[in-house]
Amino acid sequence: MTLLDMKPGQRSRITGWSTPEPPSRLLELGMLPGTEVEIVRYAPLGDPIDLKVRGYHLSIRKSEAGHVQVEEL
Amino acid sequence: MEKPVSNRHSASEPGDGFGDKSRRRIALIGNPNVGKTTVFNILTGMRQKVGNYPGVTVERKVGSLAGKDAIDIIDLPGSYSLSPKSLDERIAYDVLMGHIKDEAAPDMVVCVVDASNLERNLYVVTQVIDVGLPVIVALNMTDAAEEAGLHIDVPALQEALGVPIVAMVASRNEGIGKLKYQMRKEDLPPRATRHWAIMPAVDVVLPPLMDALEGKVAEKGRFIEALQCLTNDTMLEHWEERAPDFHALVIATREKLEEQKAPFRQAEIMGRYGWLSPLVASVTTRKIDPAHRTVSDKIDAVLTHRVAGPLLFGLLLLLIFQAVFSWAEPAMDLIESGVVNLGLGVRSTFPGGLVTDLVVDGMIAGVGNVAVFLPQILLLFFFLGLMEDTGYMARSAFIMDRLMSQVGLGGGSVVPLLSSFACAIPGIMAARTLANPRDRLITIMVAPLMSCSARLPVYTLFIAAFLPTGTVLGLFTFQGMAMFSMYLLGTVMAFVAAFVLRRIVFKGESSFFAMELPPYRMPRFRQIFWRMIDRSKAFVVRAGKIIFGMSIILWMLARFPISEAEPGLAAQRAAADQRAESSRIEMIDSGMSEDAAVRAVEAEMADEYYTIDAAEAAYQIEHSFIGMLGHTLEPVMRPLGFDWKISAGIISAFAAREVIISALATIYSVGDVDEDSPLLRDKLKADTYEDGSPVYTPLVAVSLLVFFVLALQCMSTLAIARRETNTWKWPAVMWLYMTGLAYLFSLVIYQGGMALGWG
Numbered sequence: 001m002t003l004l005d006m007k008p009g010q011r012s013r014i015t016g017w018s019t020p021e022p023p024s025r026l027l028e029l030g031m032l033p034g035t036e037v038e039i040v041r042y043a044p045l046g047d048p049i050d051l052k053v054r055g056y057h058l059s060i061r062k063s064e065a066g067h068v069q070v071e072e073l
Numbered sequence: 074m075e076k077p078v079s080n081r082h083s084a085s086e087p088g089d090g091f092g093d094k095s096r097r098r099i100a101l102i103g104n105p106n107v108g109k110t111t112v113f114n115i116l117t118g119m120r121q122k123v124g125n126y127p128g129v130t131v132e133r134k135v136g137s138l139a140g141k142d143a144i145d146i147i148d149l150p151g152s153y154s155l156s157p158k159s160l161d162e163r164i165a166y167d168v169l170m171g172h173i174k175d176e177a178a179p180d181m182v183v184c185v186v187d188a189s190n191l192e193r194n195l196y197v198v199t200q201v202i203d204v205g206l207p208v209i210v211a212l213n214m215t216d217a218a219e220e221a222g223l224h225i226d227v228p229a230l231q232e233a234l235g236v237p238i239v240a241m242v243a244s245r246n247e248g249i250g251k252l253k254y255q256m257r258k259e260d261l262p263p264r265a266t267r268h269w270a271i272m273p274a275v276d277v278v279l280p281p282l283m284d285a286l287e288g289k290v291a292e293k294g295r296f297i298e299a300l301q302c303l304t305n306d307t308m309l310e311h312w313e314e315r316a317p318d319f320h321a322l323v324i325a326t327r328e329k330l331e332e333q334k335a336p337f338r339q340a341e342i343m344g345r346y347g348w349l350s351p352l353v354a355s356v357t358t359r360k361i362d363p364a365h366r367t368v369s370d371k372i373d374a375v376l377t378h379r380v381a382g383p384l385l386f387g388l389l390l391l392l393i394f395q396a397v398f399s400w401a402e403p404a405m406d407l408i409e410s411g412v413v414n415l416g417l418g419v420r421s422t423f424p425g426g427l428v429t430d431l432v433v434d435g436m437i438a439g440v441g442n443v444a445v446f447l448p449q450i451l452l453l454f455f456f457l458g459l460m461e462d463t464g465y466m467a468r469s470a471f472i473m474d475r476l477m478s479q480v481g482l483g484g485g486s487v488v489p490l491l492s493s494f495a496c497a498i499p500g501i502m503a504a505r506t507l508a509n510p511r512d513r514l515i516t517i518m519v520a521p522l523m524s525c526s527a528r529l530p531v532y533t534l535f536i537a538a539f540l541p542t543g544t545v546l547g548l549f550t551f552q553g554m555a556m557f558s559m560y561l562l563g564t565v566m567a568f569v570a571a572f573v574l575r576r577i578v579f580k581g582e583s584s585f586f587a588m589e590l591p592p593y594r595m596p597r598f599r600q601i602f603w604r605m606i607d608r609s610k611a612f613v614v615r616a617g618k619i620i621f622g623m624s625i626i627l628w629m630l631a632r633f634p635i636s637e638a639e640p641g642l643a644a645q646r647a648a649a650d651q652r653a654e655s656s657r658i659e660m661i662d663s664g665m666s667e668d669a670a671v672r673a674v675e676a677e678m679a680d681e682y683y684t685i686d687a688a689e690a691a692y693q694i695e696h697s698f699i700g701m702l703g704h705t706l707e708p709v710m711r712p713l714g715f716d717w718k719i720s721a722g723i724i725s726a727f728a729a730r731e732v733i734i735s736a737l738a739t740i741y742s743v744g745d746v747d748e749d750s751p752l753l754r755d756k757l758k759a760d761t762y763e764d765g766s767p768v769y770t771p772l773v774a775v776s777l778l779v780f781f782v783l784a785l786q787c788m789s790t791l792a793i794a795r796r797e798t799n800t801w802k803w804p805a806v807m808w809l810y811m812t813g814l815a816y817l818f819s820l821v822i823y824q825g826g827m828a829l830g831w832g
Contacts, residue, residue, distance in 0.1 A: 024305075025587050027342045028154040030193050040370075044379045045475035050590060056190045057373075057590035059471050061478070064586070 001072070003037065003049070003065040011038045012070035019067045026064065030054040036073065096143040098177070099256055100168060102201060103185035104194050105151035105508070106464075106591040108213045111243045112185055113148045114603055116253070123611060125799045126173065131164045142257050147179060153193070155200040155297075156341070157307045161510040166301070166308075169204045170294050181207045181261055183252070188218035188225060188240070189592075192346070192353045198234070199269060199345050203300075205293030207261040208236040211252055216242045217592065221367065222360040230356045235265035244597055264293070269348035274335035275303070278326050285319045303327065304338050369464075369592040376465070382472050389469075390491055393456045397449050397495035404448035412441030430632060431625075439624030442729065443617040446498050446789065447609055453492050453499040454608045457506060458601035460488070464591045466506060471590065480568045481575030483509065483586055486516045490567065493523035494560075497790045498616070501797055502608055508588075515574050517797055518807055521790045522567035524560045524782060527730040530748040531781050532559050534734055538754040539774035555778075563782045566814065612793065619792035627728045627788075629698075631736075636696035638689065646685050653678050687742035694739050699724050713780065713819040714773035716762070726786045733781075772826040776819040784815035 006012050014035045022031075030053055031037070040050040040057065048061045103109040117136025124133045134148040149165040157163040164173075171178030182201050186194040202208055210231075218225060231238045237255055241248025255262075271279070282299035290298045301308040302323050312320045330337040375381055416433040423429045460466040466485070474484030485507045493500030500520045507513040524532075536552050543551050638646075653674050660670040694700050703721030710720045718740045725736035734748050741756040760768040785791070785808045794804040 021338070023587070024156065024338065024342065025153070025158060027339055028156070028196060029587055029589075030196075030346065032343060032346055040373075041377065043377065043471050043475060044382045045472075047475045047478070048471065048586060048588075050373075050377065050471065054190075054192050056193065057592075059467070059474075059586075059588045059590055061474070061586045 001070055003039065003051075003068040003070055004062060006039045006070065006072070008039050008041050011036060011073045013037070013073055014068055015071050016069045017067050018069055022067065023064065026060065029058055031058075031060075031068065037068075037070065096137075096145050097181070097256075098145045098147060098179045100147045100149055100179040100182045100206075101185065102149045102165060102169075102182060102197065103151060103211075104153050104187065104190075104197065106589060107151070107185050107187040107194065108243045109151055109185040110148070111597075111600060112183075112211060112213065112249075112252075113146060114600070115243060115246065115249055117146055123607070126164050131161050138253070138256065140253075140257075144256060152197065154197055155204075156301060156305045159307065159510050163307060169201065169206060170290070170298070179206065181209065181256070183209045183211055183256065185211045185213050185243075188212050188215045189221050189223060191225070191357065192349055195234075195349050195353065196345055198236075199267075199349065200297065202234070202236065202265045203267055203297040205264060205291075205297075207263070208265060209252070209255050209262060210234065210236055210238045211243075211248075212238050212240045213243050215240050215248075216245070222365075224358045224360065226356045226358075230352075233268070233352050233356065235268070237262050267296070269344050271300075271344040272335065272337075272340045274330060274333055275300075275337050275340040278330065279303070282319075282323060282326065285316075285322050289316055289319070300341055304341050367592065372593050373468070373590070376468055377471060382468075386469055386472050389460075390488075393453070393488075394491060394494065396452050396456065397492060397499065401448035401452050401495075405445050408441065408444050408448070412437055412444075427632075427635075431628070434632070435625040435628035436621075438628065439621040442624050442789070443613060443620050446496065446612065449496050450499045450502065450609055450612055451605050453495075453503060454605045455601060457488065457503055458604045459596050461506060462594065462596040462601055464593045467588055467590045470588060474586065478586075480572040482515060482571055483507070483512050483588075485509075486512060486571075489516050490520060490523055493520040493525060496525045496527070497521040497523070497787070498612070498793050501790070501793050502612065504797070511579050514798065514803065515571050515579070517794055518574055518803065519567040519570045521785055521787065521807065521811065522563050522570060522783065524563040525730075525787075527787070528559070528781055530731045530734055531726075532556055532778060534748040534754070535774045535778055537749075538757055539769060539771045541771070559778060559782050562779065566783060570810070570814075611796070615796040616789065616792040619795065620789050623788040623792070624728060627699075627725065630702070631694055631697050631699045631725065633698060634696070636693055639692045642685060642688055642692060646689075649678060649681050649685060684742075687739075690739050691742035694721070694736070699736075712824060713816065714770075714776045714823040715780075716768050718760075718768070719773075719777060723780070723784075723786065727788050729789070730781060730786050733786075772823060772831050775826070776823040779822055780815045780819045782815075783811055783818055785811040 001012075002018070003012070014031060014033050014037060016033050035053060038052040040052050042049055043059075046062075048059045049065055051058045051060060051065075101109060101113055113134070113136065116138055118139060120139070121134060121136040124135075125131070126133050131150055136146050136148070138144040138146060147168060149168060150162075152162060152165050155166045155169070157166060167173050168176070169178060169182065182204075184198045184201055186198060198208070198210060212225070212227065215225070225240075227238055227240055239248055239252045239255055241252060243249065270276075279296065279299050282303065283295040286295045286298055298308075302312060302319075303309075303326060309320065309323055312323070327337065336343075376385060416437050419433050419437065420429060423432075457466070460469065466488075469488065470484030472484065473487040477484050477486055486504070488506070489500050489503035491500075492503050497520050500523070501517050504513045504516040504520070507516060532555075536555050540552055540555050545551060545554055656677065657670050657674045660673060661667060665673070699721050700717070702724055703717040703719075706720040706724075707715075707717040710716075710723075715723070718737065721740060722733040722736045726733035731748075734753070737757070738750070738753050741753060741760070743750070743752045743756055757769050758767070762768060791804045791808060794807055795801055798804070
């Protein structure tokens with residue numbers, strides 16, 4: 001399951017990245033395995049996504065979110 | 074404490090006092106959106122100096138602390154991490170490590186931290202601690218944390234981090250006194266030690282790398298330098314030439330770790346968060362359920378709503394556009410008429426001649442060329458400041474990102490590009506709001522293709538004079554459609570250029586997007602006002618100098634060489650003088666007073682002198698350097714349908730696009746007129762080549778219009794691009810590609826039109 005399978009309002013926990021080199025900036029921003037994330041909403045045109053992670057709002061594109069593997073909480 | 078006087082003014086910029094070694098130097102660092110700039114402004118007030126770091130677009134902001142203490146504060150760019158993803162992001166790390174040429178490492182670092190967002194904010198703090206400098210944490214926005222139901226055990230956090238913490242609310246001036254006290258203390262806080270643990274596979278390979286840095290990096294900085302080089306390519310890059318041995322050792326180490334399948338690139342991030350997460354959990358208590366929706370969340374539900382979001386953003390854009398386009402107009406008119414009146418004043422006070430001409434047409438006009446942009450810049454930066462300060466800027470990027478990503482840009486480029494419809498100068502400056510350096514550069518490079526307001530008079534004159542009237546579908550006028558096409562062409566070309574630049578010039582560079590959506594805040598008008606002043610100052614001081622200089626050069630090109638009066642005109646003037654004299658004598662003889670006679674003759678002869686003056690001005694400009702250049706360029710411009718007069722007009726238009734109208738008016742000796750003048754329109758229509766064919770046909774007009782849409786006919790744009798990119802390389806590329814595009818399009822249109830028999 002990836003972040004893209006989650007609906008707005010659903011909470012999940014990151015289990016890993018499906019790409020060998022995840023963007024280090026996203027990791028530095030706290031998108032590490034074990035972190036809880038919630039999809040808050042999709043942008044009006046469908047992309048990017050507003051995520052709630054470690055208590056703040058982070059916006060990333062679907063192309064990256066598709067690489068984030070999660071488990072539902 | 075006595076310090077040798079010879080140490081004064083010894084580093085960086087001689088004489089600015091900020092390189093003085095007897096002064097304590099404190100760097101300010103922190104995540105974006107944590108109030109770092111507010112802290113800097115409160116601490117330093119008006120005592121700031123802005124410059125550029127060599128080779129990058131990053132501003133170097135230094136200020137001094139109020140009071141008698143000799144303390145300088147260096148404001149570093151807002152960053153989530155010290156590990157750079159680009160050259161621009163290296164600056165913060167290089168400053169802290171003392172790697173900047175002629176600039177020693179700071180004596181201490183103040184890390185500004187958002188209390189409501191501790192985990193992510195403390196990440197960079199642990200990096201700064203590892204650099205080995207004394208650190209103070211300024212725990213800002215404690216009010217927002219309390220509001221969110223978050224309580225922080227500050228003594229426990231201080232104990233765990235091993236650095237002094239000052240709790241504060243900078244926007245309300247709370248805690249600033251305590252921060253200043255810590256900054257002024259004679260004894261610096263002791264070096265904190267590293268508490269986080271790195272994965273064992275990486276831990277064992279670091280000591281040999283650190284040893285290899287001996288003699289290259291100071292002892293205290295070796296751990297972080299070795300770690301950064303191992304995990305980060307931007308960091309390793311610059312050792313390739315400086316220390317090939319070390320570079321090779323790092324590469325070999327990486328290969329070894331890859332064989333072991335150790336995720337060494339993430340080792341640092343996982344290690345730091347691995348220590349921080351439980352620490353933050355242990356020092357904070359949350360009274361409110363994390364699923365609780367804050368006020369900010371509720372605002373977001375409206376402002377980023379699927380329907381309401383884009384609609385409200387559209388309305389805001391319309392308002393900004395309206396403001397920059399028309400509210401700035403009265404102030405700009407005032408500046409322009411002020412400049413004209415000042416010129417007239419100088420002319421009536423001082424005798425005519427070359428020096429007066431230089432002062433009025435060169436210097437005063439040059440100052441006017443700079444000042445005239447200020448109303449637009451101030452207005453645009455008021456709105457940008459409002460958007461940034463409230464947190465709405467990030468939402469606008471969120472809404473527009475999908476659209477802009479089609480051409481390889483991000484949502485943040487929308488505002489700078491749309492502002493460029495009014496004028497590329499504030500538009501290019503607005504690109505500062507973009508965090509990604511590549512997006513910022515591409516935005517700067519394509520912004521001048523958006524049709525600015527200075528092109529409007531040119532469009533008006535040529536469309537009204539040469540394009541047919543009449544309507545399409547009974548609704549749209551043909552001329553209106555032509556005007557719209559000009560704006561459309563520029564916009565489409567800007568997107569095409571962005572797409573091409575992204576694919577060719579910046580290909581291969583990673584293009585992921587990660588943007589924080591900070592909580593909404595009430596705007597603080599003091600901060601917004603500060604930024605407006607800051608940006609305007611930067612424009613006047615840096616770009617203004619270039620614009621002023623070029624104004625004088627263009628004046629000289631039109632004014633020199635001074636030609637002898639043309640014999641025919643000289644005879645005409647002599648004859649007119651004689652007639653004026655004899656009719657004056659006649660009037661006095663017939664009983665008129667001396668004064669009345671002079672006035673009567675002046676009125677009677679005004680038209681004749683106006684014609685002679687205009688003809689002399691036309692003769693002068695034809696024989697000036699600009700006229701000569703026009704003639705020289707004619708063979709190159711003829712395939713586009715342009716004669717020497719249009720070519721000379723295009724060169725004059727480099728001062729500002731609308732200048733082509735006054736230049737053509739001078740060349741066609743119709744005196745001082747504007748774009749709506751029927752006189753100029755008729756003169757243009759009547760002009761013919763020697764064989765009797767008209768100089769201007771509708772096809773030539775279209776070719777010229779397209780040329781003006783695409784060509785970079787504006788020295789001010791080049792000057793601001795130079796200032797913003799900190800190099801002449803990008804303005805040069807900008808001028809070449811835009812002029813090339815303009816030439817190509819006009820050539821195809823004119824030659825194609827001729828082949829189809831539309832000439």
